[in-house]
Amino acid sequence: MNYTQNEKIKQVDEKTLVVGVDIAKKTHYARTFDNRGIEYGKVIKFKSNRDGFEDFKKQIKEIAKKEGKEKIIIGIEPTGHYWCILQVKNKPNYN
Template sequence: MNYTQNEKIKQVDEKTLVVGVDIAKETHYARTFDNRGIEYGKVIKFNSTREGFESFEKQIKEIAEIIGREKIIIGIELTGHYWYTLANYVNKKEMMLVQVNPYHVKRAKELECTK
């Protein structure tokens, strides 16, 4: 789908749990946030296996229920090929998956580090 910038922004509202996943070869890490950027729960560590993906799904759905979120958006940085298996799993579960530009991730990290 082709979205305008405003349409993309409107997808994340007060009913949305945003999950950022750092993709690696064997073990992935995820953090959960609300629409304002407030982090919920601890870092979620999961393996790139069916069992790991099922554990990840269970944990993010529990967090969403606890804080009253109806939608879940999972953001991943498309570096390498290790994201394919997670993307396939997420799509089969009909959760929303979005691509995050590596350049934007780098810039956001630079903003966080400067004080």
């Protein structure tokens, strides 16, 4: 994906939940925001394993539903190689 800065910005609108993830070796942390930077809820803490990822996915879907968001964009800080576990090989399915 070779987006210009403006194309990236246009992806985020009032129906978008923005999730920022801080990657670590064993435990990751995430925060959720709207398109204006207003934060929703508390920090989300999840383990670096399948169960942790599934819990993270469940939590952000619940927040999106509660806040009336139709899209989710996740931003990951690619620290070292620890972010690799969160790679999406195919188009994501948030259903």
